[in-house]
Structures are given as structure tokens and as C-alpha cells.
Amino acid sequence: xxxxxxxxxxxxxxxxxxxxxxxxxxxxxxxxxxxxxxxxxxxxxxxxxxxxxxxxxxxxxxxxxxxxxxxxxxxxxxxxxxxxxxxxxxxxxxxxxxxxxxxxxxxxxxxxxxxxxxxxxxxxxxxxxxxxxxxxxxxxxxxxxxxxxxxxxxxxxxxxxxxxxxxxxxxxxxxxxxxxxxxxxxxxxxxxxxxxxxxxxxxxxxxxxxxxxxxxxxxxxxxxxxxxxxxxxxxxxxxxxxxxxxxxxxxxxxxxxxxxxxxxxxxxxxxxxxxxxxxxxxxxxxxxxxxxxxxxxxxxxxxxxxxxxxxxxxxxxxxxxxxxxxxxxxxxxxxxxxxxxxxxxxxxxxxxxxxxxxxxxxxxxxxxxxxxxxxxxxxxxxxxxxxxxxxxxxxxxxxxxxxxxxxxxxxxxxxxxxxxxxxxxxxxxxxxxxxxxxxxxxxxxxxxxxxxxxxxxxxxxxxxxxxxxxxxxxxxxxxxxxxxxxxxxxxxxxxxxxxxxxxxxxxxxxxxxxxxxxxxxxxxxxxxxxxxxxxxxxxxxxxxxxxxxxxxxxxxxxxxxxxxxxxxxxxxxxxxxxxxxxxxxxxxxxxxxxxxxxxxxxxxxxxxxxxxxxxxxxxxxxxxxxxxxxxxxxxxxxxxxxxxxxxxxxxxxxxxxxxxxxxxxxxxxxxxxxxxxxxxxxxxxxxxxxxxxxxxxxxxxxxxxxxxxxxxxxxxxxxxxxxxxxxxxxxxxxxxxxxxxxxxxxxxxxxxxxxxxxxxxxxxxxxxxxxxxxxxxxxxxxxxxxxxxxxxxxxxxxxxxxxxxxxx
Numbered sequence: 001x002x003x004x005x006x007x008x009x010x011x012x013x014x015x016x017x018x019x020x021x022x023x024x025x026x027x028x029x030x031x032x033x034x035x036x037x038x039x040x041x042x043x044x045x046x047x048x049x050x051x052x053x054x055x056x057x058x059x060x061x062x063x064x065x066x067x068x069x070x071x072x073x074x075x076x077x078x079x080x081x082x083x084x085x086x087x088x089x090x091x092x093x094x095x096x097x098x099x100x101x102x103x104x105x106x107x108x109x110x111x112x113x114x115x116x117x118x119x120x121x122x123x124x125x126x127x128x129x130x131x132x133x134x135x136x137x138x139x140x141x142x143x144x145x146x147x148x149x150x151x152x153x154x155x156x157x158x159x160x161x162x163x164x165x166x167x168x169x170x171x172x173x174x175x176x177x178x179x180x181x182x183x184x185x186x187x188x189x190x191x192x193x194x195x196x197x198x199x200x201x202x203x204x205x206x207x208x209x210x211x212x213x214x215x216x217x218x219x220x221x222x223x224x225x226x227x228x229x230x231x232x233x234x235x236x237x238x239x240x241x242x243x244x245x246x247x248x249x250x251x252x253x254x255x256x257x258x259x260x261x262x263x264x265x266x267x268x269x270x271x272x273x274x275x276x277x278x279x280x281x282x283x284x285x286x287x288x289x290x291x292x293x294x295x296x297x298x299x300x301x302x303x304x305x306x307x308x309x310x311x312x313x314x315x316x317x318x319x320x321x322x323x324x325x326x327x328x329x330x331x332x333x334x335x336x337x338x339x340x341x342x343x344x345x346x347x348x349x350x351x352x353x354x355x356x357x358x359x360x361x362x363x364x365x366x367x368x369x370x371x372x373x374x375x376x377x378x379x380x381x382x383x384x385x386x387x388x389x390x391x392x393x394x395x396x397x398x399x400x401x402x403x404x405x406x407x408x409x410x411x412x413x414x415x416x417x418x419x420x421x422x423x424x425x426x427x428x429x430x431x432x433x434x435x436x437x438x439x440x441x442x443x444x445x446x447x448x449x450x451x452x453x454x455x456x457x458x459x460x461x462x463x464x465x466x467x468x469x470x471x472x473x474x475x476x477x478x479x480x481x482x483x484x485x486x487x488x489x490x491x492x493x494x495x496x497x498x499x500x501x502x503x504x505x506x507x508x509x510x511x512x513x514x515x516x517x518x519x520x521x522x523x524x525x526x527x528x529x530x531x532x533x534x535x536x537x538x539x540x541x542x543x544x545x546x547x548x549x550x551x552x553x554x555x556x557x558x559x560x561x562x563x564x565x566x567x568x569x570x571x572x573x574x575x576x577x578x579x580x581x582x583x584x585x586x587x588x589x590x591x592x593x594x595x596x597x598x599x600x601x602x603x604x605x606x607x608x609x610x611x612x613x614x615x616x617x618x619x620x621x622x623x624x625x626x627x628x629x630x631x632x633x634x635x636x637x638x639x640x641x642x643x644x645x646x647x648x649x650x651x652x653x654x655x656x657x658x659x660x661x662x663x664x665x666x667x668x669x670x671x672x673x674x675x676x677x678x679x680x681x682x683x684x685x686x687x688x689x690x691x692x693x694x695x696x697x698x699x700x701x702x703x704x705x706x707x708x709x710x711x712x713x714x715x716x717x718x719x720x721x722x723x724x725x726x727x728x729x730x731x732x733x734x735x736x737x738x739x740x741x742x743x744x745x746x747x748x749x750x751x752x753x754x755x756x757x758x759x760x761x762x763x764x765x766x767x768x769x770x771x772x773x774x775x776x777x778x779x780x781x782x783x784x785x786x787x788x789x790x791x792x793x794x795x796x797x798x799x800x801x802x803x804x805x806x807x808x
Contacts, residue, residue: 034476038070039469040460051452065456068513089370377431550589576674580666592708604646625661631692723750
């Protein structure tokens, strides 16, 4: 049996924990070493450290924790620290594929070499133009060209002269034209006109015709021979040009191959460059011609056409400093192109678009390759194509650059298919615990690819180390955000506020977003006050001003309490009526307010009805707390009989949705009062969850609830009898305002703790609850006896009705 000694009144010292500034050991945060990351996250830090060191596949990190606990700050600090001790990853470049132009080639290079290669290839193009121009403008080239062409030209001229002489001997002349061979009859060595030829006798014309026919095969042979000679000349000239070109640029290629001899793939590409240069010398001549064009025309051509020499350029896709460590990339907008890159296009003359290897652009995955990538989990998981692609690249450990729109186009278009890049990447997702749980249950790949869960705590111990962590955090904020430093008293006040946020006298909150905001505002008010340091009163002012900016709804409700619009009693006694306490959470501001809870009861069939539940104004947790009351009645009064009662309970003048079971004890007090006929004190408000045995259980928002009732009582005037009953388990959570503490210290307000509803009902009614004796009976006059007697009477009435209905 539970031993009950009655509700215990708490003195002012039990209502709040304070921190001694002298115990901090410094005068101001200027003396405190700033902290990288956030304090009090040893568990999460151990998980993160393991995840970063684990080299096995699938050991990526999913960091979870409440909003504002510094997940991203702590992760970034650890990622940068871990990356600092790693070697920088390789550079990646894309180059033109001379054999398959639609498939650019990806080449990996040592860190820092990518910049050099891109620079060297630009210099190569400049030098190649100069060398080729010099080589082909030289006297040596002209002499060798003549040596190739003159013998062939002489042979051609001799053959023509020989055939022309023979033809003249037969009275015929011929000329070689682009459209063919033209023959002309001669008379006296002079060509005749068509009219002159027509006036000749038939026999003479026939003789001329016979001569032309006789010369026909010889002329055709001459034409064929000339074509052979011209083709031979072109081949010899082409070979000469290639020889000269290779001599002109070969040493440039050899120098590049010497510099980058450690990359066999790049050496093969440089060989392809040399071969392509010698086979496409015209493009260098075209580039030289363009350089002599007017600037406006040159700009138009450059803007609307693909440069002829573009395929020799190097796309420095991803580059790293040779001494910069591993990359850490934080992508806050993880769209598909931002993560996985894109293939850009440019307009061309005549309309349309074109692309080449130079238009390949990296994404965050490429930039973080060889290092770490941190992403917001909610944004990644909400985009199915992004999530699917991320899983694909993590599984395959390689990434192919592709445009998302082209995958879903109705009609496929020609585009590039770049060679995939090998991937060595550690991904860190940051999200809420609920999001992690949902993803873990719904997608089995989460447990395969993100095997390390780093769970950030919402609190840290309020001890010497925790206090030092707060001081270090404030020191860091002062330095990085340009705030004023905090004196020891101000730091102590911030620590106390951390305990208030954690609703504990043993723990401090890790909602460092709130702490950072408080520090910034306190520094502002210190500046307004002309103080070099932030002092405790500035911290207090920041807390009060922040509340002032958000407490409009609370003030309007208090106005309604003051003018009687909200019907609440703060003195006297009423049967079946009690002041409960609720909390309203506005997101940026939370406050407590009293609410009248009433009960009515009569004979029935054991049904308890919550009007909020029936009208769907309550949530599941509240409904559970209410249904527990039936279990309590059966446990306390109906072990061997049916509870013949019908009761209705409600929150008066409450029109918002109600959730939570913290009103269960208040509902039970109202019901016991109604059943026993014992009036309840209206100057006491109650809060607390209850189980079926009547034990009071801890609830949330205990500080706001006490303060809310204290403010409401203050509007009507504190009488010295008013107060609040809370579960004993909530005493450790008390971090009340100094206003409430002063009222308690002066005896104008009270706070009691209770372990059982019997302790609370005795304080509220002044009647002893009573315990069953060995015969199962409650002491006469006790509250439970009065309830038991009424339930017995109603049970007899219900039995009589059943007997009458059955008849004789």
C-alpha cells in the first residue's frame, strides 16, 4: 500500500536553481577559450567520428536531433577537422573524344595538376598557331613544296605540249577547260569559227572530224593522266604538310607528354591531339584568318559558332588545392543539377543549340568527391529523383553526368554522354528523428547506405562541464558574431535560462539556436546601455523583451480573465468544479493559462463522457488520460460491483483543440467532488497526469502552468491562499520566474507537490480521503466513503430498475 502523508508545500528555494557566478572561475568570456562545435554531444560525436573513419561501403551518416541543437554546426566542425588531416583528392578534367565525339573522356589527375593541364593546353594552342604559321611561311617549306609540285607540273606540261603539237599537225587545236576538252578546227594555223567551218566542203569537214575522232583516245588518256598527277601531287603535298606540321608541333606534344607521363590515359589523348592537328591544319588557318577580321565580326562568329579549336581545350571539371585537405561541401539546396551537375548548351548561328565537353558542369557530389557532403535530409527525401540518384551513385560508387530533362523528354535529342567518374564520398544527411524513423521503415536502402546514426541530445548535464560548455559557446559567439563579451553573472543567467528551456534543475538545454539568439539580443541591450560587457540585467532584459514581442495572445486572454469574460473563480469553494492548467504553444512562445473544468454525474451504467472527446476537440493522448479515470473508479470503488454512474466532464469556455493527459488529475478531482458532494477550493489550480491507481505522474510545461495561474490570480489580487498542486515528480523541473518565487517567499502564493490524488483531494476539500480497512470499508465521513456510499445507492437503484424490467 502506498504511504501518503499529504501534499507538501515547497519553499522558495525549491522552485528554482541558480548558478553561482563565482563558481565559473572567470570575470568575463574574454578569458574563456571559444569552442568549435556544440557542447554536450559526446554520444553524437562518437558516432560521427566512427562514421567518418569507417571506410566500408554503406557507412554514411544520418544525423538526427531536435531543431536548434547545433547539428549542422557540430557536424561542419568535425567534418572540417577530419578533412584537414586527409590528403586532397584527385582533380578531374573532361576532354574531347576524337574517336567518339559524343562521349567526352574523363581523366583523373593528381591534385593541382588539372589547373596546369588546362593552362598548358591553352598555351599549346597559341604556340601551335605560331609554329605552324612560321613553318608554312618559311622558304624551306616553299622549296620542298616546289620540289614536290614542279616535276609533276613539268610532266603534265610536256604531255599537253606533245599532244597539242600532234593535233596541230592534223589541223586540230584543243583546250583543257574545267567543264571538259574543247576541240577547234584550224585553217592556216588559225582557228575557224562555226560559220567558217560550216561553209567548208563536206569532204573537208569529214576529214576534220576523222582527225578529232583519231585524237579522242589520246586526249582522254591525257586527261586521265593529268588527274592522276594532280592526285599524286595532293597526296605528296598532304604528306609534306603533315610532316612539317608534326615537326612544328611535335616537340610541343612531346613536352606535354613529358610533364604528364604519370597518366597513361592523358598520354593516349595527347597522341590523338597530335594526330588530329596534322589531319586538320585548315582549322589553324581559319583561326588565323579570324584573328585578322574586324573585332565586331570576330565577336559575332565567336558567339554564334563553335570555335574550330575547341576540341583541344581542357574542361577543368573539379580541381583541388594540393595542400588544402579533403573537400567539405554543404549543399543547402539539393536540387538535381545542384547535386549531380548538368550539361549546358549555347545558341548557334541559324538557330538551335549546341554543346561540347567544355559545357559540362559539376554538382556538389563531384565537388565533394574524395571528401564529405552534408545535405538536409528533408529536402533530399522529398525529391524522389534526387533520392533515387543519390542512392544509385552511393551504391555504384561512380557518377555519370546527365540532364534530368532529357530523361523525361517525349522525343530524345542528341546530347553528350560523358564518361562516368569514380566516386569516393562520405554523405551526411541531417534531419529530425521522426524523418529518420520514417525513412528507415519505408526505404530499406537507408539501413544499407546510412548505417551510422548520429543522435544529438536535447540536453546536457547541469554540472561544471556543462557550465563551461555554455561559457565556451558564449565566448565563441562573442568572437565570431561580433558581440560584446559576457561577464560571469551574465553567463550564469544564460545557464539558468538553459535550465528553464530544458525544464530541469539537473539538465541544460542544447537548443543553442535559442542561446545564440539570446546572446545576440543581450549584447544589443548592453550596447543600448553603453556597457562594454553584457551583464545579468541585459540577459534578463533580452528574455523579457523577447517574451513581450510574442505574448499578445496571452495578454488578451488575461484581459478576458480580468473583465470576467473568461469565467474563473480564484477564491471560495464549488462542487464539481476545479481550476485546471493548460499550456498554449504558439511556436515561438509558450504560456500557461487556467481553465475551468466541471463535472456532472448521476445514476447510470458506468459511462464517463468527455464532451471534448465527443465533439472531436481532443487528441488521442487526452482521450487516453480521460479513459484512465474509468479504470481508477473501478480500481477504487468497483472491484466487486458494477459502477452505476453516468458522468460528463468538460473544459469550460475552451474552443481550441486539447491534447495531452496533464488535465487527468483535475478531471478526477472534479469528478470525485461531484460524486462526494465535497466542494473544491477555487483558489488552487491543479495539474498532473494520473494512472489507474491514482498516482500522479509528471507532465510538461509545469513552469508555464504555475506562472500562468500566478498571473491570473494577480489580476484579481493575491490573497495568500492561492497556489498550485503539481506532481511530486515535477519538482525537479521547477525553474520558475523570480516574480513567482518572490510571491512564494512572501507567503502570497503557494506551490504544493503531491504523489497521489488522495493528497491533492485532501488539500482541495479539507476532508481526509480515507483508506479501506481490513473489511474493505472506508472510514466514516471520509471522502472515499461518501463517494462509495453514493455509488452504492445508485447501484441499488439500477438493480431495482433491472428487477422491475424483468417482471415476476
